[in-house]
Amino acid sequence: MRFTKAYIPTTKESPKDAQLPSHIYLSRAGFVAQVASGLYNFLPLxxxxxxxxxxxxxxxxxxxxxxxxxxxxxxxxxxxxxxxxxxxxxxxxxxxxxxxxxxxxxxxxxxxxxxxxxxxxxxxxxxxxxxxxxxxxxxxxxxxxxxxxxxxxxxxxxxxxxxxxxxxxxxxxxxxxxxxxxxxxxxxxxxxxxxxxxxxxxxxxxxxxxxxxxxxxxxxxxxxxxxxxxxNVEAARRAPRSVIPEAPQADFARFKTPNIKSIEDLSGFFHVDPYYTLKAVVQRAVYTEGSELVCFFIRGCDELQEVKARNSIGAIDLVDATEAELAEIGLVPGFIGPLDQDKIRIVMDNDVRGATHMICGANEADYHFVGVDLNVMNESPFADLTAVQVGDGCPHCSGKLxxxxxxxxxxxxxxxxxxxxxxxxxxxxxxxxxxxxxxxxxxxxxxxxxxxxxxQHHDEKGCIWTHATAPYLVNVMVSNIKEESHMAYAEELYASLQARGIETIFDDRKERFGFKMSDAELIGFPFTVIVGKELENGQVQILIRATREIITVEAADVLAKIEELSR
RNA sequence: CGGGGCGUAGCUCAGUAUGGUUAGAGUACUUGGUUUGGGACCAAGGGGCCGGAGGUUCGAGUCCUCUCGCCCCGACCA
Structure with missing residues (x-):
């Protein structure tokens, strides 16, 4: 394809609506053009x-x-x-x-x-x-x-x-x-x-x-x-914890914990690792028909993974429960626990099955239970509810996530x-x-x-197509089309590249060197053969787009060099 | 669908607080000339329903109301 016959509308400025590199460069280099929100025209490239x-x-x-x-x-x-x-x-x-x-x-x-x-x-x-x-x-x-x-x-x-x-x-x-x-x-x-x-x-x-x-x-x-x-974090699993913090020693008891509501406060108050606290996350679960409040219990050191939580109860959506909704069914935020209450549907995280030495809400303002043995909850529903965190163990090997x-x-x-x-x-x-x-x-x-x-493949100059995705593998660029010998050589090279089945574009435009180079880099052809003043020495140059390296080769060896590079 | 922003030349944007010559710049485009290794220079041109509708006013790109479109954050996304 000759550039002068092609339709490749490149621009120096990016469309104001484009934010991502792919959007900016694909638009600027004339690959696509936006029609309306979420609708694009694909141009020839x-x-x-x-x-x-x-x-x-x-x-x-x-x-x-x-x-x-x-x-x-x-x-x-x-x-x-x-x-x-x-x-x-x-x-x-x-x-x-x-x-x-x-x-x-x-x-x-x-x-x-x-x-x-x-x-x-x-x-x-x-x-x-x-x-x-x-x-x-x-x-x-x-x-x-x-x-x-x-x-x-x-x-x-x-x-x-x-x-x-x-x-x-x-x-x-x-x-x-x-x-x-x-x-x-x-x-x-x-x-x-x-x-x-x-x-x-x-x-x-x-x-x-x-x-x-x-x-x-x-x-x-x-x-x-x-x-x-x-x-995907929505589905990621992790190995069982290898380092278990030292367990706090306490017999089961109801303990006054005035205004101690967050996990941070709680672990600070009792000087225990959050691992031994039980976090209650109350959500309004929305189903195809109707909705209900559900309480998810996980360790204090964990975070609830919403997609897992949603799947555990077959809900379409989960939204944070309001304090008013909690108050209505008689739950006190900050003091919610699984023991002795039937006010709300509960789901327990797999990791708290059989957990001991736990601290959890007593379902009464300003009181928590300590020394809780969650074996008493073994009849309740369990599911994987937690989000994996950076540094957690891989479920398949000894690596880290x-x-x-x-x-x-x-x-x-x-x-x-x-x-x-x-x-x-x-x-x-x-x-x-x-x-x-x-x-x-x-x-x-x-x-x-x-x-x-x-x-995945771009730099500050534009697109960097991989060999298999490039619109043309090679761009033959003549730096000054008025030089007849340069044009003659380029024409011949263009023909022989095509004869070898190499997809080639021939930049035969009457433009200056810098202009054509910028376009070549913006569009991102893997290789640009620069036919210019080096030809006086029987040489041409090849711009390798990925690295922006320019190598000089004998004019007679270009074909072989391109084939070598593209292998 | 909630919150925020923006619509003026093909593109990127000034101009709008305080209404007032013929609505501007850069770039792109056309013509001529000079240039030719990193988006050149000089000169002359063409190009606008100032998103749309209604209103206020002697007069609206500019003020008011309504609308449409686009972008960003969130919700959503088998």
Whole structure:
């Protein structure tokens, strides 16, 4: 492609609405242009990157025997009513009516549609397994789109769905998809981590997220400094504590603790480690229908992890309880304990099961119990409720957990029969019995990956594309197009690079050296061959974008050098 | 959906507290000339419903009311 024939509108200034590096540079370098909140146009360069990522995904899917399909973007609302997700998705589902007044939605994900294309067609276990996918525009009417392409309303996602006759076969496919996704990210040249994730209210037996590591990531991950273990903090686990503080010696007693309400005050008052105090966190749990107050008990040294807490009781949402709500049911903030009270539903953290030497509220103003043996609570519900903290032990090895930020570019789920059962998507097993499909689902954010590459690879000059994602691998730049011999050499080099199948752009614009260099760095081609005054000595230079190093090579050896560098 | 901010040339922004010539700058664009290794210089041009509607006023980019859009923080985000 000749620059003079291309459409690459670069700008010196960044759009005022852009905050993130990916948003700023993708806009400035002419890859994308914003249309409205959460809506973007992909310009020629952006489209090339998108297609490259898509191609790599398609190639890896083909290796796994997954079949590409293309489902309608506009989907009848009935399907969503059938699965019950029309309410669940709420306003994120963009709905509208056609001329005949039928209700439709723009597909935000395609579980329902995918199930509908196999149900009543795939009818026998002999036709299983089946893995179908598409790379398609999705639309979610997000309450607050932000961060440029990272959280757009309209975006491109690869969504795949597999159908199985057994959980063992689903497990096999799930592992195969994890491996395929890993290969995709490796080929794209990204640094990433595959982490355990919260499966959410959608259920299923397991899910993993693919996280591209970047400062600007929206998700916090707990990762082991030694082994491969990583998890979204929403789902992270930790090893049992290795260092247990010395236990306070006290017989069970009710103790006057005037105005001692916080864990800090309490541990100070009794001179005990917060480990031996019991923290009560009261939340109003909101369900599909109705709500109730729930008290979560965890050790004083721990923090409640909200997603875990929510999952432990199947709530949709948790909101802080007000003092008035507590007073209404007769609880005194600061003095709430699990013993001898039936005023509120409680959930205990796994780590306090059988705990002894504890201090907890006595459910009476200005009184705590000391020397509590929580074995008396063994009949109450327990769950993992706590957030892992930096320095906690890895659950798989002797390493320590660290926190890092990630961009979620993929999420794979073992769905089981969550969709197939309500949608009555069934097949006949060996015994002629009707069974719902056992399903898996595998998503990858294609347009988000475009942004993720830049979040992970950029500098103060602009984009730094990896070899696999670059819109063009090589930029042949003539510093002064009036020099006929320079142009002649560049034309020849351009032709021979193309003949070798190397994607090349030829900067033949009538611009000054500095202007073209800045553009080359802003756009971020991996290699820019500078054809200029060095040619008098039979040499040209190559700018290596990643390091901004400029190397001088013999004019005759450029092709070989590029091939060597790009290997 | 709560809180905050911003809408003026393709882009980035002045101008709005205190209403008053023909609404400005930089950049980008067009033409001519001089330049040619890190976003050059000179000259001449084109480009605006001052987000929209209503109001106050002799007069509104500027004041009032309503609205629409965009961004940020939070809530939300299978």
């Amino acid at each position: 952006g489209k090339r990157v998108l297609r490259k990522i898509e191609t790599i995904i398609n190639e890896e899917m083909a290796k796994c025997g997954a079949l590409e399909v293309d489902l309608s973007f506009v989907t009848p609302a009935e399907l969503w009513q059938e699965s019950g997700r029309i309410e669940k998705f709420g306003k994120e589902l963009l709905r509208f009516r056609d001329r005949k007044d039928n209700l439709f939605v723009l597909g935000p994900t395609h579980e329902e549609m995918m199930v509908s294309i196999v149900r009543n067609r795939v009818t026998s276990y002999k036709q299983l397994p089946l893995n179908v996918y598409q790379v398609k525009t999705k639309f979610r009417d997000e309450a607050r789109p932000r961060f440029g392409l990272m959280r757009a309303r309209e975006f491109v996602m690869k969504d795949g769905y597999s159908f199985h006759a057994s959980t063992e076969d689903l497990d096999r496919e799930f592992d195969a998809m994890e491996a395929a996704y890993k290969r995709v990210l490796e080929r794209l040249g990204l640094t990433f981590r595959i982490v355990e994730a919260d499966s959410g209210a959608i259920g299923g037996t397991g899910s993993k997220e693919l996280m591209v590591l970047a400062e600007s990531g929206e998700d916090t991950l707990a990762v082991c400094d030694t082994c491969e273990y990583g998890a 660290l926190h890092t930020k990630g961009i979620e570019v993929g999420h794979i789920f073992k769905l089981g029969t969550v969709y197939s059962a309500p949608l009555k998507a069934e097949y006949l097993d060996e015994n002629g019995r009707s069974q719902p499909f056992i399903m898996g689902t595998y998503g990858m954010g294609v347009s988000r990956l475009v942004a993720a590459v830049i979040e």
